[in-house]
Amino acid sequence: MTRHHLTSGGAGSWLAAKVDMAKHPTDRHRFMFADTLYEDADCYRFLLEGLAHLLGRKIDVPAAVDFPDYRVSGDFDIATYAGNPEWRAFLANLRAEAASSLPELTWLVEGRDPWEVFRDRKFLGNSRIDPCSKILKREVLDAWREANADASTDVFCIGIGPHESHRYHRLAERMAAAGWRYEAPLIGTWQGELGPFGYLADAGIERPRLYRKGYIHNNCGGFCIKAGHAHYHNRFAVDPERYEYDAMMERKLAEFIGKPVTMLTDRQGDNVKKPLSLDAFGARLRANPQMSFDYEPGASGCGCMVDFANDNEPMEIAA
Ligand code: SF4
Numbered sequence: 001m002t003r004h005h006l007t008s009g010g011a012g013s014w015l016a017a018k019v020d021m022a023k024h025p026t027d028r029h030r031f032m033f034a035d036t037l038y039e040d041a042d043c044y045r046f047l048l049e050g051l052a053h054l055l056g057r058k059i060d061v062p063a064a065v066d067f068p069d070y071r072v073s074g075d076f077d078i079a080t081y082a083g084n085p086e087w088r089a090f091l092a093n094l095r096a097e098a099a100s101s102l103p104e105l106t107w108l109v110e111g112r113d114p115w116e117v118f119r120d121r122k123f124l125g126n127s128r129i130d131p132c133s134k135i136l137k138r139e140v141l142d143a144w145r146e147a148n149a150d151a152s153t154d155v156f157c158i159g160i161g162p163h164e165s166h167r168y169h170r171l172a173e174r175m176a177a178a179g180w181r182y183e184a185p186l187i188g189t190w191q192g193e194l195g196p197f198g199y200l201a202d203a204g205i206e207r208p209r210l211y212r213k214g215y216i217h218n219n220c221g222g223f224c225i226k227a228g229h230a231h232y233h234n235r236f237a238v239d240p241e242r243y244e245y246d247a248m249m250e251r252k253l254a255e256f257i258g259k260p261v262t263m264l265t266d267r268q269g270d271n272v273k274k275p276l277s278l279d280a281f282g283a284r285l286r287a288n289p290q291m292s293f294d295y296e297p298g299a300s301g302c303g304c305m306v307d308f309a310n311d312n313e314p315m316e317i318a319a
Contacts (some may be wrong), residue, residue, distance in 0.1 A: 002028040004149070005157045006141065007051075009033065009043035010218045011207060012186065013159030014050040015196035020157050020185035021054060029054075031105045032144070034137040037083060037091060038113040040221040041067035042209040044094060051102055053203050059101040062094070064209060070221060071245050078252040083113050108144060110136045114220060115249050124253055124261040125225035132225060151179045160184045161192045213238040225263045230293035232264065232278065236285050247278035 003024060007013035021029050031051055042064035052059045068086040082088075095107050114132035118124045121131050145156070156175070160168040161184075168184040175182040186192030191199070200207050208218040214234050215222050222235055223246050236243045254261050254277070266276035285291060 001153055001155060002030055002149075003155045003157055005029065005031045005159075007031055007033050007047065007159065008137075008219055009039055009047045009208070010159060011046075011196035011200060011211065012161055014046075014054070015191060015199055016157060016159035016161075016185045017051075017054055018199065019189055019191050020183075023185065029104065031102075032108065032141065033105060034108045034110075034140045035091070035095075036113055036132065036136045036220055037088065037109065037111075038070065038115075038220045038223065040064070040208065040210055040218065041070070043218050043221070044091070046205070046208040046218070048094075048098060048102065049205055050200075051105055053205055055102065055104060057102070060097075078115070078119055078249070078256050081115060081119065081252075083116070106144065108140045110140050112136065114223075114225070115253065118225075118253055119256060122257050124250070124257070124263065126263060126265075127226045127228065130226060132220075145180065149180075151181070155181045155183055157183050157185050159186065161186045161195070162188070227263070229264060229281070232281060233285060233291065233293050236282060243278065243282065247282060250278050 001024070003020060005013065005017040005020065007017070017029070017031065033047060044067070045061055045064055048059065048061045052061070068084065068090050070084055070087045072081065072084045095109070098105055098107055112120070112135075114125070114136065117132050117135050123129075123131055125131050145154075149156075158168065158171070160171075165184070165187050168182075168187060172182045172184075197207055197211075210218045210222050213222070215238075216231060217224070222239060222242060224231065227235075232243065232246075235246070250262060260275050260277070262275035262277045264276040264278065264281055265273050266281075267273055
């Protein structure tokens with residue numbers, strides 16, 4: 001039996017793999033990572049360090065400060081945007097090194113980041129519809145599974161914990177209908193109830209820095225089209241330069257598409273839902289520094305890797 005652990009670089013999927021490996025010590029354990037090319041530098045550090053620990057292997061892993069900036073500096077045209085070439089080259093090198101030091105890891109890359117997907121689709125994702133994760137994660141993983149896995153011998157494990165078990169049940173049902181077995185090793189376990197951070201401390205692995213900064217998940221460098229006001233309020237406070245970069249990208253995309261598309265929406269005033277740009281939200285936060293939001297930092301992934309709920313919705317604007 002081969003057990004494939006789907007990881008997005010989150011702490012939950014690390015603990016799920018650890019629990020599952022202890023439960024199935026004689027099975028083959030493999031790891032899959034669908035890279036958006038837009039993860040936090042410390043997410044890549046954590047992914048590699050965490051897997052090396054699970055496999056009982058010592059490898060050289062760069063610290064977050066050794067990575068180049070993921071952002072493109074200066075003014076640029078989003079029509080030809082293709083990420084920061086230095087960042088992309090660094091990641092390509094990291095993948096090549098991991099292929100030799102951690103051959104159990106399948107590191108999949110579609111080749112674009114979320115902003116390129118939004119531009120190419122002429123559609124900025126939102127809390128309900130996520131072309132970024134559909135194209136960069138789910139379709140890439142689906143294609144790999146169909147080409148390489150065997151339903152009679154392969155099991156796929158995900159890091160969903162007990163508090164999100166409804167998401168797992170939806171997924172497992174869908175995959176079972178297609179003939180595949182999906183499991184969530186943390187559901188029904190006390191390790192899942194306790195969460196990953198104590199286990200990481202025991203293992204001597206520093207939790208990813210986005211958690212330390214109060215982010216709720218460790219995906220896409222803390223940027224996310226599914227995130228709400230509380231998330232961006234935290235980003236504005238702890239990563240103001242990244243917030244400004246997100247706002248600039250949103251602005252560039254809206255100009256490129258020719259519509260005032262935004263990730264956030266707002267009902268202030270007349271209770272009618274309308275777009276709220278990060279520029280406008282930032283101005284509101286600056287004018288009201290006392291604003292606060294209910295927000296619980298945690299160990300959850302954003303879930304986009306396995307959230308198929310709206311995959312049949314249109315994800316591009318008709319020309
Ligand atoms: S974390 Fe958010 S922005 Fe990144 S791929 Fe998932 S849904 Fe898209």
